[in-house]
Amino acid sequence: MQELLVISGKGGTGKTSIVAALAALAEDKVLADCDVDAADLHLLLRPEVESVNEFYGSDKAVIDPGLCTGCGRCREVCRFGAVMEAKPEKENSEDDSGKLVFQVDSLECEGCGVCTLVCPAGAIAMQPNLAGYWYISATPYGPLVHAQLGLAEENSGKLVTKVRQEARRLAEENNARLIITDGPPGIGCPVISSLTGVTLALAVTEPTVAGRHDLERVVKLAGHFRVPVAVCINKYDLAPEKSREIEAYCYDAGLTIAGKIPFDADVARALVNGVPLMACSRGVAASAVQAMWDSLMVRLERMAKEQNGHS
Amino acid sequence: MASGKGGTGKTTIVTNLARALALAGKIPVQVLDCDVEEPNAHLFLKPVFHEEEEVTLPVPEVDNNRCTGCGRCSEVCAFHALAVAGGKVITFPEMCHGCGGCTIACPAGAISEKPHRIGVVARGQAGRIDFAHGKIDVGVPLAPPVIRVVKKLAFKERLTLIDAPPGTSCPVVAAVKDSDFCLLVTEPTPFGLNDLRLAVGMVRELGVPFAVVINRSTLGDLRVERYCQREGIPILLKIPFDKGYAATYARGDCLVEEYPEWVTPFIGLWQEIERLVSQRARAAGN
Numbered sequence: 001m002q003e004l005l006v007i008s009g010k011g012g013t014g015k016t017s018i019v020a021a022l023a024a025l026a027e028d029k030v031l032a033d034c035d036v037d038a039a040d041l042h043l044l045l046r047p048e049v050e051s052v053n054e055f056y057g058s059d060k061a062v063i064d065p066g067l068c069t070g071c072g073r074c075r076e077v078c079r080f081g082a083v084m085e086a087k088p089e090k091e092n093s094e095d096d097s098g099k100l101v102f103q104v105d106s107l108e109c110e111g112c113g114v115c116t117l118v119c120p121a122g123a124i125a126m127q128p129n130l131a132g133y134w135y136i137s138a139t140p141y142g143p144l145v146h147a148q149l150g151l152a153e154e155n156s157g158k159l160v161t162k163v164r165q166e167a168r169r170l171a172e173e174n175n176a177r178l179i180i181t182d183g184p185p186g187i188g189c190p191v192i193s194s195l196t197g198v199t200l201a202l203a204v205t206e207p208t209v210a211g212r213h214d215l216e217r218v219v220k221l222a223g224h225f226r227v228p229v230a231v232c233i234n235k236y237d238l239a240p241e242k243s244r245e246i247e248a249y250c251y252d253a254g255l256t257i258a259g260k261i262p263f264d265a266d267v268a269r270a271l272v273n274g275v276p277l278m279a280c281s282r283g284v285a286a287s288a289v290q291a292m293w294d295s296l297m298v299r300l301e302r303m304a305k306e307q308n309g310h311s
Numbered sequence: 312m313a314s315g316k317g318g319t320g321k322t323t324i325v326t327n328l329a330r331a332l333a334l335a336g337k338i339p340v341q342v343l344d345c346d347v348e349e350p351n352a353h354l355f356l357k358p359v360f361h362e363e364e365e366v367t368l369p370v371p372e373v374d375n376n377r378c379t380g381c382g383r384c385s386e387v388c389a390f391h392a393l394a395v396a397g398g399k400v401i402t403f404p405e406m407c408h409g410c411g412g413c414t415i416a417c418p419a420g421a422i423s424e425k426p427h428r429i430g431v432v433a434r435g436q437a438g439r440i441d442f443a444h445g446k447i448d449v450g451v452p453l454a455p456p457v458i459r460v461v462k463k464l465a466f467k468e469r470l471t472l473i474d475a476p477p478g479t480s481c482p483v484v485a486a487v488k489d490s491d492f493c494l495l496v497t498e499p500t501p502f503g504l505n506d507l508r509l510a511v512g513m514v515r516e517l518g519v520p521f522a523v524v525i526n527r528s529t530l531g532d533l534r535v536e537r538y539c540q541r542e543g544i545p546i547l548l549k550i551p552f553d554k555g556y557a558a559t560y561a562r563g564d565c566l567v568e569e570y571p572e573w574v575t576p577f578i579g580l581w582q583e584i585e586r587l588v589s590q591r592a593r594a595a596g597n
């Protein structure tokens with residue numbers, strides 16, 4: 001089984017529109033949306049949710065005010081500034097001798113558990129924290145695993161790993177040959193979790209100074225995890241000379257350009273109508289995506305052969 | 312400036328607002344780029360950097376002469392950054408959050424801490440704009456510690472514009488928390504709307520007052536505007552799609568410099584934010 005991950009470094013390059021278009025073209029695949037922070041793929045694929053599952057992030061410390069003696073050790077050792085003095089409850093509580101009580105700000109708590117190691121009163125417990133949901137859905141283009149991280153939550157990397165595991169399991173069950181994954185933006189923890197072990201990363205960039213800057217960082221990251229990269233320059237004709245600069249960079253870095261997609265109002269139209277580009281357009285962008293998919297397929301097939309030759 | 316979705320034009324708004332205020336000689340401005348995974352604001356403001364500081368986390372170093380191989384350290388580490396194999400401790404500094412738990416837990420006192428680099432923070436000057444940004448090293452998963460270091464550079468008595476990372480999770484919270492006002496930048500597409508809703512949920516949870524800017528306002532539909540109307544969220548600025556603007560951005564130039572007619576709307580944006588902030592301060596005072 002192979003996994004094609006679509007990433008972009010910079011957000012807003014059109015990554016998700018391209019994933020949706022590829023979803024409409026590829027056969028025999030499972031889809032995964034690993035942009036768990038701002039999942040959008042479902043807006044184009046119209047999934048029917050088949051199962052909803054809870055996702056627990058790292059535990060959060062909770063202080064039992066009844067047991068806390070107010071010694072303050074927890075606040076001293078917490079390196080994330082998550083322990084605060086709590087307001088004294090009511091004037092009439094039996095102990096109003098000015099005893100301090102401490103409280104954990106769950107937004108700041110990293111779940112390291114260090115406070116529980118030092119609390120002399122055993123007043124702190126680590127409690128599981130429902131941090132989001134993941135779903136398995138049916139779409140007209142094949143099964144989709146997607147997720148939504150709760151607001152202001154951490155650990156998106158762990159949720160990405162979960163989505164990928166489920167996508168793999170589904171792919172094995174269905175004998176699918178390919179997983180197409182919509183990756184998260186950036187180069188931080190969720191991207192790292194989505195990169196490890198994928199067959200090929202397709203980096204979608206745009207011809208701007210920012211696009212080029214972020215492409216270089218994401219390519220470096222992929223190199224770090226030894227994932228081969230192919231590049232797609234989206235809306236390349238909006239700034240032809242910047243496109244040429246990116247092409248020159250790719251050439252120097254030994255990266256294949258899988259496709260150059262022209263600006264086409266059909267892409268925005270497909271988005272507004274909530275369908276993949278391929279489902280509503282035969283325009284210039286659609287045919288460029290088709291050509292890109294043909295070249296990606298050839299590359300993936302070659303990689304599969306090489307792998308079988310090795311094993 | 313924040314946005315649920317990347318690429319909506321957050322950086323465009325930050326850099327143009329800063330430039331417009333500087334051009335109009337209004338007030339001293341500082342720009343902090345907290346999008347430490349992919350910092351871009353410097354590409355547009357082109358600051359001259361004069362100071363660079365490494366950001367490090369304290370990671371454990373085990374003294375093998377003292378270590379008894381008891382395994383307590385790997386038991387307490389919530390992030391699987393330590394493992395004991397064959398009576399020896401192996402550390403994985405790239406997984407370590409620097410919490411200090413292992414040092415406290417080790418019964419043999421075998422663990423000390425050494426700094427491990429995760430990124431840099433650079434400071435500079437772009438004309439009259441004070442500038443700073445953070446950058447995590449490639450392969451480092453932890454953005455929030457670098458964001459916190461950048462935010463510490465904020466001047467107390469000056470206007471500080473912060474370019475937040477995209478999304479709604481921990482790095483964004485680190486950037487948005489404790490701000491006086493948050494501008495959410497979006498685009499009028501179903502993606503823009505979906506991600507705006509998430510971002511609104513986040514700023515509401517943090518209790519930061521906010522308003523919306525719509526970028527490429529002519530490429531899409533009216534659902535974002537209707538949503539804002541329903542929710543009573545002010546829309547402070549709309550920038551239409553224009554191939555000329557796109558080309559200016561592509562080159563790394565500022566809109567307000569290529570198209571001076573945009574200076575006034577950006578100053579107006581600032582005045583509107585000031586009005587909303589002081590209105591709220593008055594309401595809180597009463």
Ligand code: SF4
Binds near residue numbers: 067069
């Ligand atoms: S260490 Fe325990 S007893 Fe001391 S203040 Fe913290 S919670 Fe209370």
Ligand code: SF4
Binds near residue numbers: 060061077113
């Ligand atoms: S678990 Fe860690 S981060 Fe959370 S309050 Fe305790 S020491 Fe602080």
Ligand code: SF4
Binds near residue numbers: 388389392412413
């Ligand atoms: S400092 Fe904390 S995260 Fe790092 S190895 Fe020790 S226990 Fe684990």
Ligand code: SF4
Binds near residue numbers: 373382
């Ligand atoms: S807790 Fe201390 S003595 Fe025990 S394995 Fe870890 S470093 Fe060695």
